Amino acid sequence: MSAQTSAAPASVNRAGKPRLATVWLGGCSGCHMSFLDLDERLLALAERVELGASPLTDFKDFPPADITLVEGAVANEDNLEVLLRVRARSKVLVAFGDCAVTGNVTAMRNLFAVEDVLDCVYRQSATVVAGLPLGGDGVVPRLLPRVRPLHELVRVDHFLQGCPPAADRIFDLVVALLEGRTPELTRRFG
Amino acid sequence: MSVKTLTIDGKMVTGVAGTSVFGAAWEAGIQIPRLCHIGGLSELGACRLCLVEIDERPRLQPACMTEVEEGMVVRTDSARLHAHRKLIVELLFAEGNHVCAVCVSNGHCELQDLATSLGIDHVRVSYQHPRRQVDASHPRFALDLNRCVFCRRCMRVCDEVEGAHTWDVAGRGASLRLIADLGQSWGSAESCTSCGKCVQVCPTGALFAKGSSVGEMTKNRAFLQYIVTARAQHQWIRK
Numbered sequence: 364m365s366a367q368t369s370a371a372p373a374s375v376n377r378a379g380k381p382r383l384a385t386v387w388l389g390g391c392s393g394c395h396m397s398f399l400d401l402d403e404r405l406l407a408l409a410e411r412v413e414l415g416a417s418p419l420t421d422f423k424d425f426p427p428a429d430i431t432l433v434e435g436a437v438a439n440e441d442n443l444e445v446l447l448r449v450r451a452r453s454k455v456l457v458a459f460g461d462c463a464v465t466g467n468v469t470a471m472r473n474l475f476a477v478e479d480v481l482d483c484v485y486r487q488s489a490t491v492v493a494g495l496p497l498g499g500d501g502v503v504p505r506l507l508p509r510v511r512p513l514h515e516l517v518r519v520d521h522f523l524q525g526c527p528p529a530a531d532r533i534f535d536l537v538v539a540l541l542e543g544r545t546p547e548l549t550r551r552f553g
Numbered sequence: 554m555s556v557k558t559l560t561i562d563g564k565m566v567t568g569v570a571g572t573s574v575f576g577a578a579w580e581a582g583i584q585i586p587r588l589c590h591i592g593g594l595s596e597l598g599a600c601r602l603c604l605v606e607i608d609e610r611p612r613l614q615p616a617c618m619t620e621v622e623e624g625m626v627v628r629t630d631s632a633r634l635h636a637h638r639k640l641i642v643e644l645l646f647a648e649g650n651h652v653c654a655v656c657v658s659n660g661h662c663e664l665q666d667l668a669t670s671l672g673i674d675h676v677r678v679s680y681q682h683p684r685r686q687v688d689a690s691h692p693r694f695a696l697d698l699n700r701c702v703f704c705r706r707c708m709r710v711c712d713e714v715e716g717a718h719t720w721d722v723a724g725r726g727a728s729l730r731l732i733a734d735l736g737q738s739w740g741s742a743e744s745c746t747s748c749g750k751c752v753q754v755c756p757t758g759a760l761f762a763k764g765s766s767v768g769e770m771t772k773n774r775a776f777l778q779y780i781v782t783a784r785a786q787h788q789w790i791r792k
Binding site for chain 1: 650660674676677683
């Protein structure tokens with residue numbers, strides 16, 4: 364893969380390496396935990412890429428990336444806004460884990476109306492303060508009517524199944540993309 | 554007993570009249586994808602995964618429900634068939650609530666196996682997320698309709714092998730559902746002998762033994778062939 368991308372000006376990518384980003388939408392962060400399970404291979408990866416936006420960095424806005432792993436389903440308005448921005452600024456976008464690929468556990472709330480879910484969680488089950496945490500200030504993003512997998516909303520280039528995907532498979536996929544190879548489907552769907 | 558000669562995937566194959574194309578292919582070592590078929594039970598033609606191309610027939614035919622004919626030319630593998638099978642499996646995933654990550658059969662599931670073998674990495678149609686019931690009223694087993702693919706193996710094994718016919722289906726289309734006896738809870742179905750045959754033939758995690766956790770429910774298919782062979786040939790041999 365080229366070190367420079369059409370989306371990333373040379374001045375942005377100071378290290379002259381492909382930029383890898385990871386994003387966390389409506390998921391449990393298990394996929395990111397699995398990513399950290401690369402252990403010492405993180406050092407090998409760090410030799411080959413520059414880390415862009417991720418839950419570990421503090422970019423206020425999403426900088427352009429060559430490869431972006433997106434964990435989680437699209438569950439609220441903030442997730443949707445982030446996903447659209449990430450898609451526009453990513454050369455290769457990977458649906459990272461089952462929530463991103465199928466909706467998975469995050470989408471289990473689709474069996475119920477949003478109002479019923481909120482009522483159950485914030486009113487019926489509340490132990491201290493009962494009430495919806497909306498407030499009208501926009502701090503808490505509004506839930507979308509349905510949780511949706513990424514590919515229903517944006518173009519997805521690769522799908523990495525697993526809940527979470529094993530560290531070995533994450534590594535294989537990223538290395539394959541860095542080397543310009545098509546990652547192989549080696550795991551069960553779902 | 555007449556014998557028919559036909560060609561399957563370019564290979565000359567013979568089959569006794571009345572045999573299905575699926576059976577003849579199986580005998581010849583040609584495995585056609587299937588979900589509702591299971592050796593030892595009657596054929597139903599419910600899943601349509603075993604569709605094949607037959608010369609001079611414009612429509613695809615289910616191999617399990619099509620009898621061998623003299624001179625028949627069959628293809629079990631083509632781009633057209635692959636596309637149909639792939640979409641069928643994707644539709645099955647979209648129709649139910651197959652949340653594999655929290656399923657007792659995760660990793661031991663025929664639906665997952667099919668998806669992998671067909672190269673499915675995502676579902677191209679919208680998930681329906683239907684409201685379906687879970688019946689845990691039986692003391693030993695449970696039924697999770699979210700994971701049912703309506704193959705009706707359970708219905709057939711209960712009727713044809715156990716002789717109880719506890720299971721049946723009610724409703725049509727998206728309202729189709731598995732019912733016990735006359736639609737009551739499984740635990741109160743008087744015809745059920747609690748033999749567990751339905752649980753063992755279920756291809757997914759829809760029927761499972763209570764106490765199973767994620768990925769723990771493995772199904773034993775061998776019992777069916779044992780019983781069927783024993784009854785038909787009086788050979789009480791466990792392989």
